[in-house]
Amino acid sequence: xxxxxxxxxxxxxxxxxxxxxxxxxxxxxxxxxxxxxxxxxxxxxxxxxxxxxxxxxxxxxxxxxxxxxxxxxxxxxxxxxxxxxxxxxxxxxxxxxxxxxxxxxxxxxxxxxxxxxxxxxxxxxxxxxxxxxxxxxxxxxxxxxxxxxxxxxxxxxxxxxxxxxxxxxxxxxxxxxxxxxxxxxxxxxxxxxxxxxxxxxxxxxxxxxxxxxxxxxxxxxxxxxxxxxxxxxxxxxxxxxxxxxxxxxxxxxxxxxxxxxxxxxxxxxxxxxxxxxxxxxxxxxxxxxxxxxxxxxxxxxxxxxxxxxxxxxxxxxxxxxxxxxxxxxxxxxxxxxxxxxxxxxxxxxxxxxxxxxxxxxxxxxxxxxxxxxxxxxxxxxxxxxxxxxxxxxxxxxxxxxxxxxxxxxxxxxxxxxxxxxxxxxxxxxxxxxxxxxxxxxxxxxxxxxxxxxxxxxxxxxxxxxxxxxxxxxxxxxxxxxxxxxxxxxxxx
Amino acid sequence: xxxxxxxxxxxxxxxxxxxxxxxxxxxxxxxxxxxxxxxxxxxxxxxxxxxxxxxxxxxxxxxxxxxxxxxxxxxxxxxxxxxxxxxxxxxxxxxxxxxxxxxxxxxxxxxxxxxxxxxxxxxxxxxxxxxxxxxxxxxxxxxxxxxxxxxxxxxxxxxxxxxxxxxxxxxxxxxxxxxxxxxxxxxxxxxxxxxxxxxxxxxxxxxxxxxxxxxxxxxxxxxxxxxxxxxxxxxxxxxxxxxxxxxxxxx
Ligand code: SF4
Numbered sequence: 195x196x197x198x199x200x201x202x203x204x205x206x207x208x209x210x211x212x213x214x215x216x217x218x219x220x221x222x223x224x225x226x227x228x229x230x231x232x233x234x235x236x237x238x239x240x241x242x243x244x245x246x247x248x249x250x251x252x253x254x255x256x257x258x259x260x261x262x263x264x265x266x267x268x269x270x271x272x273x274x275x276x277x278x279x280x281x282x283x284x285x286x287x288x289x290x291x292x293x294x295x296x297x298x299x300x301x302x303x304x305x306x307x308x309x310x311x312x313x314x315x316x317x318x319x320x321x322x323x324x325x326x327x328x329x330x331x332x333x334x335x336x337x338x339x340x341x342x343x344x345x346x347x348x349x350x351x352x353x354x355x356x357x358x359x360x361x362x363x364x365x366x367x368x369x370x371x372x373x374x375x376x377x378x379x380x381x382x383x384x385x386x387x388x389x390x391x392x393x394x395x396x397x398x399x400x401x402x403x404x405x406x407x408x409x410x411x412x413x414x415x416x417x418x419x420x421x422x423x424x425x426x427x428x429x430x431x432x433x434x435x436x437x438x439x440x441x442x443x444x445x446x447x448x449x450x451x452x453x454x455x456x457x458x459x460x461x462x463x464x465x466x467x468x469x470x471x472x473x474x475x476x477x478x479x480x481x482x483x484x485x486x487x488x489x490x491x492x493x494x495x496x497x498x499x500x501x502x503x504x505x506x507x508x509x510x511x512x513x514x515x516x517x518x519x520x521x522x523x524x525x526x527x528x529x530x531x532x533x534x535x536x537x538x539x540x541x542x543x544x545x546x547x548x549x550x551x552x553x554x555x556x557x558x559x560x561x562x563x564x565x566x567x568x569x570x571x572x573x574x575x576x577x578x579x580x581x582x583x584x585x586x587x588x589x590x591x592x593x594x595x596x597x598x599x600x601x602x603x604x605x606x607x608x609x610x611x612x613x614x615x616x617x618x619x620x621x622x623x624x625x626x627x628x629x630x631x632x633x634x635x636x637x638x639x640x641x642x643x644x645x646x647x648x649x650x651x652x653x654x655x656x657x658x659x660x661x662x663x664x665x666x667x668x669x670x671x672x673x674x675x676x677x678x679x680x681x682x683x684x685x686x
Numbered sequence: 687x688x689x690x691x692x693x694x695x696x697x698x699x700x701x702x703x704x705x706x707x708x709x710x711x712x713x714x715x716x717x718x719x720x721x722x723x724x725x726x727x728x729x730x731x732x733x734x735x736x737x738x739x740x741x742x743x744x745x746x747x748x749x750x751x752x753x754x755x756x757x758x759x760x761x762x763x764x765x766x767x768x769x770x771x772x773x774x775x776x777x778x779x780x781x782x783x784x785x786x787x788x789x790x791x792x793x794x795x796x797x798x799x800x801x802x803x804x805x806x807x808x809x810x811x812x813x814x815x816x817x818x819x820x821x822x823x824x825x826x827x828x829x830x831x832x833x834x835x836x837x838x839x840x841x842x843x844x845x846x847x848x849x850x851x852x853x854x855x856x857x858x859x860x861x862x863x864x865x866x867x868x869x870x871x872x873x874x875x876x877x878x879x880x881x882x883x884x885x886x887x888x889x890x891x892x893x894x895x896x897x898x899x900x901x902x903x904x905x906x907x908x909x910x911x912x913x914x915x916x917x918x919x920x921x922x923x924x925x926x927x928x929x930x931x932x933x934x935x936x937x
Contacts, residue, residue, distance in 0.1 A: 210876040219880075504782060523863045527880045563874065565867025565881070566734060568834035582775070588736030615869075619732055623740040626695065626726040627747050636699050656875030661882065661910030664700050671693055671702035675709075675721045 202534030204559035209528035218354055218529050225353050226520045232466030233517060233573070239468070240458070249455045251577040254511035257446055258501060264413040264446050265492065271416030275478025277488040282440075283600075284495050285315035291491050292317060292405065292438055293324045299436050299487075301326070301402045307420060307427040308332030309407025310348065310514055311440045311493055313536040314549075317405070328405065329371070329397050331426040333390050340367040346530025346538060349464050349516040354529055357381040368393050394426060404434035404485065408441045409513065410456060411490075414449045417477040418490070421460060421470040428474045437476070437485035442493050444510040456513060459575035463515035496549035502598035505586040509545045511576040518570035518580060524563055533560065540570035544583040551599055552591055558609045561587035592616060614652075636670040643668065688718040690755035692748075692800070694765045694902075695727035701902045707929035707936075708761050708803060714929075715811060719759075724751045730768040735869045738776065742789065745773055749796050757810065758800045761925045763832025763901045766802035771835055773797050802832060803925055804900055808841040814848050819932040821851035825894040826924075827885065827908065829901040830863050842900055842924055849927060855892035859884070866907035882911040890917050898922045 202208060212218055237243050257264055269279045282288035296304060304321070306312065306328050318328040318339075330339045337352040338345050341363040345351030352360070361381040368375040373393045379385055406427065408418040418439055420427050431437060447453065461470040479488050501507050519525050519539030530538035534556040535546035543564055547557040561584050564570075570580040590597065592615070594606040608616070625631040639646075643666040650658045657663070669677075689712070693705045705721075712719050729744030748769070752758045760766050774797055777790025807813055826846060832838045846854055865871065865881025885908055889897045897912075899905050902923055909921035922936075930936035 206874050206876065209874060213876045213880045505779075523865070523881050524874070524877050527877045561736075562870065565830070565863050565865060565870040565878070567830035567863035567867065569830075569861075569863070572834055585734055585736065585738075588734075589738050590736075592736040593739065615735070616737070619735065619737045619740050622727075623729075623732060623737075623743060626729075627743050629724045629726055632695070632726050639699065654872070656872050657910075660875065660879035660914060661871075661907060662913045663910065664906050666700065667702050669702060671698045671705035672721070672723060674702055674706065676723070679721075 202556045204555045205528070205532055205534070205563045206559060208532035208534065208556075209524075209563070212529040212532050213527050215529075217356070219527060221354055221356050222526055222529055225350065226526050229466060229520045233463060233520065236462040236466040236468065240462070246455055246459050247575055247577055250459055250513075250575055251511060253447060253452050253455060254576055255508075257448055258444065258507060258510055261443065261446070261498075261501065264448055265443060267413040267448075268411055268416060268446055269492075271412075271414065272478060272490050273416075275416045276480075277416065277478040277490055280489060280491045282491050282493050282495070288315050288440060288491055288493050288495070289317055289320035292440060293321060293326065295436070295438055295489055296321065296326050296403055297324070299403050303327050303329065303397075303401060304403040304405050305329050305331050305397050305401040305430045305434065306335075307404065307406035307430045308335045308351075308422070309405070309440065310536060311407040311442050312405060313345065314442075315440070315493065315495065317440065329401070331394050331397065331430055332422070333387070333424055333426070336390060336394070337363060340364065340371065344531060345536065347516060347519060348514050348537065348539070348541075349519075354531075357383070357386065360386055364389050372396055398426075398429040398433050401430075401434050403436045403438065404430040406431055406437065406439045408439055408445055409460070410453060411441055411446045412448075412450050412453065413446055415477055417450065417475050419453065420472075420474045421457070422472045422474075423465060423467075423470060425472050428472050431474050431476060432484045434485055436487040436489075438489045438491065440491045440493055442495070443497050444512075460513055460515050463513075463517040463573065463575040496551075498601065499598045500545075500548040503548065506544065506548050506583050508578050509541065509548055509583060511578055512541050512545065513576060514541075515575055517573040517575065521569040521573050522564075523567065523569070524565065528563070533563065535560075540564065540580045541578070544578075544580055544587060547587055551597075552587070552606070552609060558591050561585075561591060633670075633672060637673070639666045640668055640670060640673075687716075687756065688720060689757040689759050689806075690752050691719050691721045692725060692728075692752060692758050692760040692765070693721070694760060694762045696906075697761065697902050700906070701923065704761050704902055704923040704925050707923070707925040708759070710934075711816060711925060711929040712759070714931075715807075715813065715816060717811070720755070722751045722755075728765045728768045730765055730772070731868050733768065733772055733776070738779065742776060742780070745776055746789070746792055749773075749792050752800075753795045755799065757806065758796060759803055759806045760800065761803045761900065761923060762903070763802050763829050763836055763838065764903060766800055766805075767831040767835030769800040770797055802836055802838060802900065804838055804842045804845055805836065807845060807928075814844045816845065816848070816928050818849040818928045818930055819851050819935060820849050820927045820930045821935075822896050823853040823855055823892075823894045824896045824898050824922075824927065825855045825857040825889055825892045826860070827857055827864065827889070827897055827899045827904070828860055829899050829904045832900050833861060838900070845928060846898070846924070850932070852927070855894045857892060857897075858888045864904050864908050866904045868903070871907060878907070879911070882907055883915065886911045886915055886917060886919075889919060894919065896920050896922045896927075898924050898927055900924045
């Protein structure tokens with residue numbers, strides 16, 4: 195599995211393959227269950243978790259409501275600190291800007307800090323086309339890149355790989371990209387980490403251009419923040435001469451003080467740590483320290499359209515902690531690739547169809563990739579009601595309605611393939627608003643119960659293929675009630 | 687006290703035993719139960735599949751049928767959560783669409799009066815020992831909408847612990863979804879079945895004879911998986927356990 199997400203089948207089909215892949219399911223189950231339990235402990239340690247969660251939600255909501263104001267503020271502060279701000283409406287524009295900036299340095303290699311935004315726009319591929327090689331330096335991203343694979347988790351992109359698979363990838367691929375893996379590499383974590391360290395160290399010391407994203411941008415000071423566990427990001431941020439940061443416009447917070455909330459909730463939600471090992475902050479440029487040139491590319495790519503949707507906009511509060519992935523029973527079985535997007539799991543199921551629209555088959559299927567169990571909402575540190583947004587997007591799919599695309603209001607037609615379902619829902623509504631009709635249907639079902647098939651036709655086959663149907667009782671409750679209570683009560 | 691039983695369309699049609707158990711139980715506890723015959727469906731399947739506009743007439747119908755009662759009791763965590771959590775939201779959405787307050791005002795009266803059965807027993811009647819007898823080893827699955835939607839918490843377990851003869855076995859991974867999710871079970875059948883299988887295997891590992899829950903829809907999915915996997919376990923609604931007595935034991 196390599197390359198882009200283009201041409202992905204819809205979620206149910208992609209998930210079917212994943213469900214049957216027992217290694218994948220084993221890897222995912224082990225990893226998500228471990229982190230899930232740790233997260234619960236790390237959160238339980240804080241007596242004021244509920245308040246922190248509410249504060250995070252409010253700060254983000256306030257910022258989103260006044261996004262225009264804070265973005266202008268940010269541009270002013272970044273510029274005053276010696277940086278340059280670029281605005282990118284979509285992926286293509288962002289890629290063009292970054293490619294031009296790299297070319298202007300005369301370099302053909304860049305080192306990268308793990309970043310969702312650059313994955314979202316397919317930056318590595320765009321650079322490749324222009325003859326620029328981008329090296330991922332986050333350990334898990336390195337595994338994914340060397341394995342010509344796609345990330346399957348926000349925080350642990352190689353979560354679907356086990357140690358044996360990683361050893362295999364390192365031994366086979368490292369030499370192609372730089373320093374080869376040592377002979378006789380085993381699959382012990384220490385040896386794997388050391389091989390990656392040596393391989394990456396060469397790249398850090400050679401690279402003249404670094405590319406990053408950011409977890410937060412502080413409007414008041416123009417400061418960008420990256421939190422990480424390995425320190426590789428910090429090397430990318432500080433060693434090269436030029437630093438280019440590509441960041442989604444929703445990553446902004448108004449003040450430095452606001453970080454206090456998120457620097458508590460993010461590490462506990464994501465890696466179950468009280469504090470993340472490395473927090474790097476950078477503000478423009480400083481003489482004799484760090485990069486001499488700093489560019490900030492502010493990425494829209496569907497974000498202002500998402501903001502226009504009253505129910506769906508809460509997805510922009512997301513701080514990409516990945517807690518929702520780790521508790522999601524659907525993600526655990528389907529794996530990240532099935533979501534056909536760099537954002538997998540519950541947040542991916544609501545974010546991707548909003549950023550990209552629901553025009554493609556995969557995007558129209560994502561709102562249904564959930565049993566609405568609510569576990570994601572319960573753990574989300576910024577209280578995004580993911581089930582609410584899923585249902586809202588389902589409505590967009592089946593009923594259409596007004597949405598904003600590229601800044602224009604457009605009326606969506608209902609997606610294809612839901613005609614039979616829509617007819618069934620209408621018929622059910624018709625019957626359910628007429629108690630007499632419901633009753634006649636129940637009686638018919640009871641009377642014919644002995645000849646009911648064991649397997650269902652049409653969409654029902656999906657049910658009866660793996661589960662037995664309950665037998666229809668001889669008498670529905672309401673008939674029993676009327677028979678035994680003699681019609682007492684129930685005057686209405 | 688006189689309450690209305692909202693049985694839900696699924697229970698009425700497929701699980702009448704649960705309805706009879708609720709009537710028996712509440713009557714035994716001195717509650718006068720009424721079953722408004724005009725009741726149909728709360729509209730949850732419509733709403734959750736994206737057909738909010740089809741769900742609205744059903745919600746209005748529900749409010750017309752149940753509006754005048756003092757309390758409405760339902761043996762379904764998910765239908766209870768539909769009324770309590772999602773009816774207000776439907777009202778808000780209608781308002782946001784410029785349709786005024788009519789829907790919100792129509793739905794408002796039933797929202798605070800609707801109780802899931804175990805909630806009604808513990809919070810309203812103030813009982814945890816309902817005088818039940820059920821000599822079986824039982825494991826309890828807290829369904830998602832009861833657990834996270836309504837916040838039933840320990841209530842069902844407190845009720846079960848007070849049942850004479852009942853041995854309660856803790857279910858590993860109890861809070862994980864069983865994979866039903868209404869139309870999810872059809873639209874993502876493979877993932878749904880995988881989740882159901884794990885739930886059933888966890889239940890089997892407890893050595894219990896019975897898996898009980900406060901929602902027949904989830905029990906339909908779990909039970910259908912149990913027979914397919916030939917576990918020999920039985921799915922039973924908590925109402926049927928609580929209704930069982932020494933004089934009239936449930937099988
Ligand atoms: S939606 Fe919430 S839980 Fe999921 S990644 Fe974003 S912030 Fe974390």
